[in-house]
Amino acid sequence: MLAEIITIGDEILIGQIVDTNSAWMAQQLNNAGIRVKQISSVSDDRQHILTALKEASERANLIFITGGLGPTKDDITKTTLAEYFGVGMVENKEALDNVLRIFAKYDRPMLDINRLQAQIPENCEVIVNKNGTAPGMWFEVNGKIYVSMPGVPFEMMYMMEEDVIPRIKTLFKLPAIIHKTILTVGEGESFLAARIADIEDSLPKHIKLAYLPKLGQVRLRLSGQGEDEKQLSTEIEHYTAKIVERVGNHVAAEEDITLEKTILNFMAERGLTLSAAESCTGGYISHLFTQHPGSSKVFLGGAVSYANQLKESILSVKHETLETYGAVSEETVVEMAEGALRNFKSDYAIAVTGIAGPDGGTPDKPVGTVWIAAASAQKTVRKKFTFGSKRLQNIERSASAALFMLNTLLKDV
Amino acid sequence: MLAEIITIGDEILIGQIVDTNSAWMAQQLNNAGIRVKQISSVSDDRQHILTALKEASERANLIFITGGLGPTKDDITKTTLAEYFGVGMVENKEALDNVLRIFAKYDRPMLDINRLQAQIPENCEVIVNKNGTAPGMWFEVNGKIYVSMPGVPFEMMYMMEEDVIPRIKTLFKLPAIIHKTILTVGEGESFLAARIADIEDSLPKHIKLAYLPKLGQVRLRLSGQGEDEKQLSTEIEHYTAKIVERVGNHVAAEEDITLEKTILNFMAERGLTLSAAESCTGGYISHLFTQHPGSSKVFLGGAVSYANQLKESILSVKHETLETYGAVSEETVVEMAEGALRNFKSDYAIAVTGIAGPDGGTPDKPVGTVWIAAASAQKTVRKKFTFGSKRLQNIERSASAALFMLNTLLKDV
CATH class of the missing domain: 3.90.950.20 (CinA-like)
Structure with missing residues (x-):
């Protein structure tokens, strides 16, 4: 199962914010056995969003979109999604109730533009946003699933964890993807590589080894994909043990931790x-x-x-x-x-x-x-x-x- | 002038690292008057890199590529670039001298795979890497410029600042792009928007306003593009002053600072x-x-x-x-x-x-x-x-x- 992530917002393209959402989403998807094919950041521009949606849908079955759902004029994701699917916008009761709930909770007056947050394309299901007023949206069109979520990290995170990932798991039988990371310290990338070259050469095709260097540390990551999780796990453990033995006291941890x-x-x-x-x-x-x-x-x-x-x-x-x-x-x-x-x-x-x-x-x-x-x-x-x-x-x-x-x-x- | 950024590396797509390079590069490019059209993160996969290069070259004139230049087997950017341009690989003296210099500096033995770092596609110019062994590469093909740099942040940063951006500035007459940010605190995004709605409506087409909310703060960003930098600057200042006056004591700063x-x-x-x-x-x-x-x-x-x-x-x-x-x-x-x-x-x-x-x-x-x-x-x-x-x-x-x-x-x- 392949996924793509599209982040929408000029602030990413002018470098005003670092896109941390994509890495987090990619982690969650990988853990669920979904491979992310590409991450694309595009501008708050109608035509550009339409092109990005089309390109992503040609490569992947699951398309995750974040950003551009705020109440202000620069945010055009919702109407562009409606245009992409060729549908109109409707006011959704569930989304409106949520907006009302949040304004009541903080005891603040509600403005007209806040009510607009309950407007959604008519072909989607609402994903309730427990932490904000912008609703998430779930579309199933031509066998592809599109999920649009706010760019505010904790709003998106709660939706992914509580709604989106569980829903995907019930819909698909996903293959096992296993990553195993070995944290090494005090030995350079090329020295490590030379030392374990024969182990790397002996890896089967469905298991890949990557070197992730960072200031005096190198993380070695074995990544495998397969139908049989147990067998894949055994294989990964086998190669992990061989590498750990070879690298010896430079191994600081056998997991992906800092x-x-x-x-x-x-x-x-x-x-x-x-x-x-x-x-x-x-x-x-x-x-x-x-x-x-x-x-x-x-x-x-x-x-x-x-x-x-x-x-x-x-x-x-x-x-x-x-x-x-x-x-x-x-x-x-x-x-x-x-x-x-x-x-x-x-x-x-x-x-x-x-x-x-x-x-x-x-x-x-x-x-x-x-x-x-x-x-x-x-x-x-x-x-x-x-x-x-x-x-x-x-x-x-x-x-x-x-x-x-x-x-x-x-x-x- | 439009640019695209392609970051190569499975570690981004599985969420193991957050891509901070792209935001930094986008900032530098914007400051130089170059607009970033799209940022794409793709895997260490030959076909995927080839497709990404082709798609980017159809949208932009400047393509910046980071990652995949390490000495190890998972890094295939160089050979894939050679394939994309239909050229062979050669050992480059300047790149080799740099590798030798760095190994001499740290007094470490050089391995065969380190020498491979001096191999580059024969149609590129080397961008010397003062902080590492992987050379940067500058290609000019069919009127498009491709720049390939290491994914290690400080290696890439030095190359961009000291070589790439200055070189681009001498080659092109770039339009002025001006961003002006107003940091506000203690007022929600929708309240701010309601308060300045008439100012926003009066903005000319070449000036856009964006709202960037973040935990109790909202940054308002005016972005303009034009040929005449001085005139554009005057316009941006005019609208900034109007907004600052309206928002009053919620303004914490009139610049893009934290x-x-x-x-x-x-x-x-x-x-x-x-x-x-x-x-x-x-x-x-x-x-x-x-x-x-x-x-x-x-x-x-x-x-x-x-x-x-x-x-x-x-x-x-x-x-x-x-x-x-x-x-x-x-x-x-x-x-x-x-x-x-x-x-x-x-x-x-x-x-x-x-x-x-x-x-x-x-x-x-x-x-x-x-x-x-x-x-x-x-x-x-x-x-x-x-x-x-x-x-x-x-x-x-x-x-x-x-x-x-x-x-x-x-x-x-």
Whole structure:
């Protein structure tokens, strides 16, 4: 079963927003055994939407459309869908009740354009939007299914999870699609590839291997498709085991999780706690950990010590150390890590201090200079990095390096 | 001048990664006066890539391709481009020198597959990749330009900024495209639309208005295209001024910046400082501020006080308060904000404590219950929110609400 995703909205094509909906939808569809053939982003333009619908329907049986359902004039998805199917628009009672319900809930006056949200093409079924006023729409035309949903992520997500995916599962017998990801750290893509070349060559045609590199990490992904889920699963496990054995201690996880989640799992199993002392990463590392459910078992918290006075007051970095060596120095990062360990009473701590840029560099310490430390009661490791000139990249690379150092320290014991 | 972007890679179609490259490229192209007609994500599949290239070339004159240039077997973009153009592959000296340079720089042994990175279709010019081994490629065929670049964001970004965009600017006389964004807070999309309906109706055909809602904020974007940049700019400014006047105190900024950047600018101009006390947002608010260059002038730092012991030790929340009212309570959030103000010596502070979920809820305080406070020496405002069941959304919505409260408090004085 092939699907296509069409996202509608000029804001994507001018780069004002990043399309995160498509990746999420693709994940859900894949998990249900539906392969996404193409994702297309098109403008709020009648003719362009019509062409995109036609092209997608020639390649796929399921067409998912997001965006362009707002109450304002730039949103033309509904009327364009009606034109595409050659039908008129009608006011739908279910959709209107939902609009009324939402306005009643927030006790706000309803405007005429809000009532327009209940207008839908007459050949569709309404998918009720529990979180907003724009109805979702389900069309079945010439053996193809078209689903139109709002572009607001959480409105779309609830519809997909609660209505669309379950409905598709009852309609079709779907093949099994299995993805298996191995997270590796500290070894480059080409070295990994050379090391497992013979395993890759021996893969059957219905199983593919992909390399997904990202700042010091490479995810290896085996993807298989087949009728017999159990047999496919056995095959995938077989090749996973071969690769894991070959790649050895560079394997951080045998599932599609992030490095910080691997660390959280490892520490949770051992009852270990963690804190962070962040200067140039400014809370990003803490955010990486705390975005995961259950992180509070391991991650106690930490300091975002942007100003020197906070390095002293929260982390007990010595005033002389900052005066003598500066905020971005081996001495300071070690005191930050050990101060976090002591003041926050955690088993492990990571500390980062650096010059994220674009300003603040000196000849001695150019923008991109970052000191990172990882500490336990037994040992403090520290390392200097020289990244580039781009602030956000420096923050991300610092976080990635800090996680890698902590992971190594944890496994080292 | 119309462009299309094709991103190649199964990882996008199975939702393993979010395509952030396209939004960035679209922004750069728009700034240069090039309109992006469509963005398509296709799989690492020969036939599919060939079809996508053909379809894109029928709609646009500039085709930008990212991804599929790695040294491993799943990457087939180069050979597929050669097939598309009907040419052979050759080893390119410039590309090879670059591969050798990079391996020499990192002092690593070079493998045979790394040498393969210097193989390119014989009809292209190399775009040197200063940050990696995969060369970029520039093709001019039948009056169309095709540019193939790596999918690794910072490799692609350097190529676009340093080579591709400047080269395109010398080749074409491009029309002016101007986008103007007005950031509004605290007013719903449909209310805004009703309020400015007559201004929207009076817009000339070459200027469009779009509404971009996002959790308590709506960005209004005017987009115009024309030959005469100066005249277009005057027109856009004219309509911007009309809208800003009408929307009044809901306008947070007259540029396309985030709410936190608006706050940073406002505080920097007044020499004010800020700190944060984050529990359930876990560093996310600090990260939002510190991702911006120059944030250290305003943002002193803060505490990620996930564990109660850290709320006490760093923020001086009273033990009795936590015992009596719990960590998620009005009393605690006020002490967190006022503790941050006092301990971190900032002029303003924000504090967030809540249950992000998916676990940890109680009948009294279900998942999604969040208390937020914003404080200055004169005043502490606090409010309880009841968000939903999804952890990441709760974190984002809490951050957005906290920024909104701080913004209101700042303007209130």
